[in-house]
Amino acid sequence: MNTDYLHITAVDLGIAASLILVNVAISLALRLELEVRWLIAGLRTVVQLVLIGYILEWVFNLRHWTLVLFILTVMTLIAGRVSSRRSPLAYPGMAMDGLLSVWVSAWLVTAFALLVVLRVEPALDPKYAIPLMGIVLGNVLSGVALGVERVTEELQTRRDQVEMLLSLGATRWEAFRAPAQQAVHAGMIPVINSLTVVGIVNLPGVMTGQVLAGQTPEQAIRYQIVIMFLISAASGLGTMCAVLLTYRRLFSADHRFCYWRLVPRPGK
Amino acid sequence: MPAAAAPLLAAIEVARRDPLSGRLLLQPFSLDVFAGDRIVLTGPTGSGKSLLLRSLALIDPVEGGGITLQGKAVHGDDVPGFRAKVAYLRQRPAMLEGTVESNLRIPFSIAAHAHRRFERDKAVRLLAAVGEGPAFMAKLARDLSGGETQLVALIRVLQLDPCVLLLDEPTSALDHDTTLAVEGVLNTWLDALPMRALVMVTHSATQAARMGRRLLRMEGGVLSGAGRAAPAP
Numbered sequence: 001m002n003t004d005y006l007h008i009t010a011v012d013l014g015i016a017a018s019l020i021l022v023n024v025a026i027s028l029a030l031r032l033e034l035e036v037r038w039l040i041a042g043l044r045t046v047v048q049l050v051l052i053g054y055i056l057e058w059v060f061n062l063r064h065w066t067l068v069l070f071i072l073t074v075m076t077l078i079a080g081r082v083s084s085r086r087s088p089l090a091y092p093g094m095a096m097d098g099l100l101s102v103w104v105s106a107w108l109v110t111a112f113a114l115l116v117v118l119r120v121e122p123a124l125d126p127k128y129a130i131p132l133m134g135i136v137l138g139n140v141l142s143g144v145a146l147g148v149e150r151v152t153e154e155l156q157t158r159r160d161q162v163e164m165l166l167s168l169g170a171t172r173w174e175a176f177r178a179p180a181q182q183a184v185h186a187g188m189i190p191v192i193n194s195l196t197v198v199g200i201v202n203l204p205g206v207m208t209g210q211v212l213a214g215q216t217p218e219q220a221i222r223y224q225i226v227i228m229f230l231i232s233a234a235s236g237l238g239t240m241c242a243v244l245l246t247y248r249r250l251f252s253a254d255h256r257f258c259y260w261r262l263v264p265r266p267g268k
Numbered sequence: 269m270p271a272a273a274a275p276l277l278a279a280i281e282v283a284r285r286d287p288l289s290g291r292l293l294l295q296p297f298s299l300d301v302f303a304g305d306r307i308v309l310t311g312p313t314g315s316g317k318s319l320l321l322r323s324l325a326l327i328d329p330v331e332g333g334g335i336t337l338q339g340k341a342v343h344g345d346d347v348p349g350f351r352a353k354v355a356y357l358r359q360r361p362a363m364l365e366g367t368v369e370s371n372l373r374i375p376f377s378i379a380a381h382a383h384r385r386f387e388r389d390k391a392v393r394l395l396a397a398v399g400e401g402p403a404f405m406a407k408l409a410r411d412l413s414g415g416e417t418q419l420v421a422l423i424r425v426l427q428l429d430p431c432v433l434l435l436d437e438p439t440s441a442l443d444h445d446t447t448l449a450v451e452g453v454l455n456t457w458l459d460a461l462p463m464r465a466l467v468m469v470t471h472s473a474t475q476a477a478r479m480g481r482r483l484l485r486m487e488g489g490v491l492s493g494a495g496r497a498a499p500a501p
Contacts, residue, residue, distance in 0.1 A: 167357070168425070
């Protein structure tokens with residue numbers, strides 16, 4: 001596999017890192033006052049990735065399933081926390097709903113990939129489980145964030161229409177249907193777009209990485225195809241979970257729209 | 269005839285609180301609406317008249333003894349069926365994208381009205397009674413004036429033969445003649461069947477005099493003139 005694979009030395013890394021000076025120069029020339037932020041961001045990239053590299057190497061060598069499970073859980077908790085933060089509108093329990101949506105959809109899809117598609121032995125082999133979960137989480141995260149943001153916004157701006165439907169005798173589900181459709185639709189469009197243009201407009205990171213690391217393009221695209229479908233299912237599931245959980249929080253059993261639970265997030 | 273003494277719609281010691289601050293917006297009130305009732309509710313702006321209608325329609329969360337329809341308490345999955353019979357109309361009604369006709373068709377896509385079919389003739393007849401010709405059906409909802417929106421919304425519920433109408437200033441954006449025409453349509457609807465009743469909010473004293481058989485007053489969240497009264501003769 002690694003026949004024509006070029007090793008990157010510390011010196012090579014240093015040369016690549018010096019490219020950040022391009023951005024620093026632009027910032028200085030245009031007085032963007034972003035120089036310090038560029039340098040800090042660059043430093044963070046190096047430190048974070050080096051740390052992750054050490055952790056992964058340690059986990060890969062240990063190959064203990066409890067440790068892998070623990071790492072997957074931490075990754076999920078972080079993604080879940082971020083997932084509901086972007087929405088300008090919030091409701092009580094939103095953070096919990098975001099975490100639940102991310103957790104359920106990412107773990108279902110990753111489990112499917114490991115157990116059914118790739119049939120990895122053992123299933124929690126860190127070499128497969130951790131990168132796959134990472135890719136799936138990243139996409140679930142944006143699906144959930146988009147879904148929550150859109151459904152709360154729809155409900156807020158269409159409150160009159162929702163209440164009109166309820167007044168006419170619509171069930172809470174009938175009143176929720178149009179905003180829910182809008183939100184799930186919005187959550188799915190970016191994924192459809194990326195499925196449509198993949199390979200033409202961009203070569204995805206995983207495939208690029210494998211090719212650079214010496215894998216044949218033919219094998220690399222197989223992995224990429226699997227990943228594209230994992231991403232689709234995961235973000236679709238995540239969006240839908242998030243929208244359905246919002247429904248549960250914002251509509252009462254008496255078929256009432258609890259609009260007062262929807263409040264602007266402080267600081268947004 | 270069902271038991272004459274039982275109210276058609278009743279609120280029993282119902283109160284409405286602001287869910288966030290906990291402040292009492294409507295002091296506990298009881299109200300019996302009998303078959304044939306024509307109740308007019310007046311009071312200063314912001315006194316809670318709309319809140320009372322929204323509470324009666326169970327759109328807003330209420331505390332206390334709850335709402336009954338023909339003696340039966342309404343909650344949970346009874347609510348959509350209840351709202352299909354007890355129609356609440358806000359002062360500035362909401363329309364969906366589309367034409368007047370597509371807006372008049374909305375209720376028929378709802379399960380609570382699944383047993384009905386849209387009758388175009390009936391809608392045209394009702395529109396004619398308030399002074400709108402058949403071409404009005406094709407007008408886009410977004411091009412409607414405030415008054416026209418009120419007419420479409422009223423006809424949207426009237427075509428469903430509700431048994432109680434809870435109307436929040438239904439003619440506030442209409443000229444005098446159209447207002448009288450709407451009142452005529454409401455009277456026709458009330459006289460057609462005995463088991464019907466009207467609760468209407470208005471700021472117009474003359475409209476209150478024309479339409480009201482019972483006058484209620486709302487002031488600072490306190491309803492007066494209501495109580496669990498005997499039916500009007």
